[in-house]
Amino acid sequence: MKAIWKDTVVAESDDTIVIEGNHYFPADSLKREYTLSSNHKTMCSWKGQASYLSLFVNGDVNPDAVWFYPNPLEAAAEIKDRVAFYKGVQVID
Template sequence: MKAHINGTVIAEASKDDLIQIEGNWYFPPSSVKSELLEESPTPYHCPWKGDTQYFTITVDGTSYPDRAWSYPTPIPSSFDRVGKDYSNYVAFWKEATVSE
């Protein structure tokens, strides 16, 4: 599976290594090209997953604010609902699409 914007791959991992939560694919931290992501100050708190860290993705000089996110320290009880620890896994949306 790949996450990409305009043909630039942002993350790539086997489907078996990804976690699907609420329709979003979460990539393991080691599969993400972190040099393309910058932490965003945008705050969000999910009542069952915890505090979100958003990222701005920059590809070919264009910035895509808040198009990626992760949960650095999820609420421990959420691991039961998800089925495994997804700490720091990264999901993408809008211009950042995921495909096989």
């Protein structure tokens, strides 16, 4: 699977986990040179608190387009050390 934004592959892995229609990629498959830190957080009742990263590609920013659960709740333990995408990021095979 590949995560693509602005014609740039920002993550690639054959090891994704699909939860609620979202592919969670291993965190080490994320190309960190395309990310910026973010203070944004959200809460999920069964996964826990999500943290976010923004994407930065060719001078364009996609705020909070990457999310992850640094300390997921037990029900979501399988997505620890994984990242997912939205806000126009295409995930293709």
